[in-house]
Amino acid sequence: MASEKKMTFEDALKEMEKIIGQLERDDLTLSSALENFERGVALMRICDTHLKSAEGKLKQLLKGENGEFIEKILGSAPDALDEEGPSDD
Amino acid sequence: MNGAAFAFVPPQKAERPYTITEINQGVQAVIEAGNTLVWAEGEISNFKRASSGHCYLKLKDALSQVPAVMWKNVADDLAFTPEDGMQVIVIATLRVYTKGGYYQLDLHKMQPAGLGALHIAFEKLKLTLEAEGLFDPARKRPLPGHVSTLGVITSKQGAAIRDIVKVAFSRSPRIDIVLMDVPVQGEMAAEKIARAIDDMNAYGKVDCIIVGRGGGSIEDLWAFNEEVVARAIFKSAIPVISAIGHEIDFTISDFVADVRAPTPSAAAEIAVADDEHDRRYFLARARQLTDRFFKCYSNAKNTYQNLTERPGLTRVAGIVREARQTTDSLSDGINRSFYHAFKNFTERTMHASSRLNALSPLNTMARGYSVVSNAGGKAIKSASQALKGDRVDIRFFKGKATAEIKESVE
Numbered sequence A: 001m002a003s004e005k006k007m008t009f010e011d012a013l014k015e016m017e018k019i020i021g022q023l024e025r026d027d028l029t030l031s032s033a034l035e036n037f038e039r040g041v042a043l044m045r046i047c048d049t050h051l052k053s054a055e056g057k058l059k060q061l062l063k064g065e066n067g068e069f070i071e072k073i074l075g076s077a078p079d080a081l082d083e084e085g086p087s088d089d
Numbered sequence B: 001m002n003g004a005a006f007a008f009v010p011p012q013k014a015e016r017p018y019t020i021t022e023i024n025q026g027v028q029a030v031i032e033a034g035n036t037l038v039w040a041e042g043e044i045s046n047f048k049r050a051s052s053g054h055c056y057l058k059l060k061d062a063l064s065q066v067p068a069v070m071w072k073n074v075a076d077d078l079a080f081t082p083e084d085g086m087q088v089i090v091i092a093t094l095r096v097y098t099k100g101g102y103y104q105l106d107l108h109k110m111q112p113a114g115l116g117a118l119h120i121a122f123e124k125l126k127l128t129l130e131a132e133g134l135f136d137p138a139r140k141r142p143l144p145g146h147v148s149t150l151g152v153i154t155s156k157q158g159a160a161i162r163d164i165v166k167v168a169f170s171r172s173p174r175i176d177i178v179l180m181d182v183p184v185q186g187e188m189a190a191e192k193i194a195r196a197i198d199d200m201n202a203y204g205k206v207d208c209i210i211v212g213r214g215g216g217s218i219e220d221l222w223a224f225n226e227e228v229v230a231r232a233i234f235k236s237a238i239p240v241i242s243a244i245g246h247e248i249d250f251t252i253s254d255f256v257a258d259v260r261a262p263t264p265s266a267a268a269e270i271a272v273a274d275d276e277h278d279r280r281y282f283l284a285r286a287r288q289l290t291d292r293f294f295k296c297y298s299n300a301k302n303t304y305q306n307l308t309e310r311p312g313l314t315r316v317a318g319i320v321r322e323a324r325q326t327t328d329s330l331s332d333g334i335n336r337s338f339y340h341a342f343k344n345f346t347e348r349t350m351h352a353s354s355r356l357n358a359l360s361p362l363n364t365m366a367r368g369y370s371v372v373s374n375a376g377g378k379a380i381k382s383a384s385q386a387l388k389g390d391r392v393d394i395r396f397f398k399g400k401a402t403a404e405i406k407e408s409v410e
Helices: A009-022 A030-052 B020-033 B072-076 B115-132 B159-171 B189-203 B227-235 B252-256 B264-271 B275-305 B307-329 B336-359 B361-366
Strands: A057-063 A069-076 B037-049 B055-060 B065-070 B087-097 B102-112 B149-154 B176-181 B208-213 B240-244 B259-261 B371-373 B391-395 B400-404
Touching: A009 A030, A009 B275, A030 B275, A057 B189, A069 B189, B020 B087, B072 B102, B115 B227, B115 B252, B149 B159, B149 B189, B149 B264, B159 B176, B159 B208, B159 B264, B176 B189, B189 B208, B189 B227, B208 B264, B227 B252, B240 B252, B240 B264, B259 B264
Parallel strands: A057 B176, B065 B102, B149 B176, B149 B208, B208 B240, B240 B259
Antiparallel strands: A057 A069, B037 B055, B037 B087, B055 B065, B087 B102, B371 B391, B391 B400
């Protein structure tokens, strides 16, 4: 289940659509339907967590002495650049 | 100052000699009575940049020369480095210096006189790259359906990054933006922009790159017409959106890029999907999921006869409760009709659940009744089905037994 925490919104939505497709089958037993629905609810939770998150970051990419990449955090959503740059009020 | 323009009084009419100050001021008056803004062409010589940032030079042609000055703010904005011997075109104001007794061109704009040559080079490069296939629409990559990390190559101090950040985060505050700070005009710009595109590909953790800058003159945007930038965009494995703040003109970068946006804000709109759209789509799928499940459940109601399905009923109640809690906690995008449909469903499920429970023979059996079935497993409902000597199976509420009929009475 740990890997599911990392599941992207898009992947969770895609799997949800697959499950909806499964639930359309005529030959589905009740216990299969239950399993699918249970999984569907878990995916709904994952999607909801993603949609609630508002933690996007603005980072600057720099190169270090050995050519390695360094990420410098400049700010986060929604007002990432307010601390930087000229103020014009 | 209409009315009589200044004119020097000839010696025979003058009451006294002019002072030197008056001579110089007189010259200033004569010159400044008319228009002093001129368009000129000349060759640079004696170019010097002072520590203050102001530049002092002479402009000359074959016969004559004139001192000129370019103040720091104009000099800083130049798209090229002035050098002795360069032929340039300028817009300047004639200024007379009354103290020193000389005049000077105060330069407002300067560009290399070979701008015509620049345009010829631009057309030539455009044809060359087009023939090589760099502009081919067939090779343009589609933008990813969902951008979770957006790369931006522009100046950290410029307006472009501010516009992009504002638009991108307002559409989706959950994405990340990775910026590479580069100069977007001046001599080193093209090389640095090209290198940044390569670096961002090496870094790899972005889904899409916006390369651009805010508005400016043709000279300001020239870096984006350079071959090195065009080739870097072409080579990029990550899709590139060009956003060079010029609505009307196209630079060569615009032709090579996978998508051309008229402004940096437009680029952010193109790259980043609005979360609101995702939210609505998700809620529609969630509703669909519960609708479908309820249909399955309704179809399965015949299974109450099969005692092994009974555990399923309690499981349903638990799962439905869990699902209802999930939708209760869904962010405020949840719309009333979905909640209503879901509430409706849970009530119908509970109702169906309890009806099935009531119909279940187990309740009856708990009160002491048993199910008697014949050898073939069929439940016996009448004495005529239970003849003397028949073997029967008896199912109690708890456990079972087998028996032999001694006597039956109808």
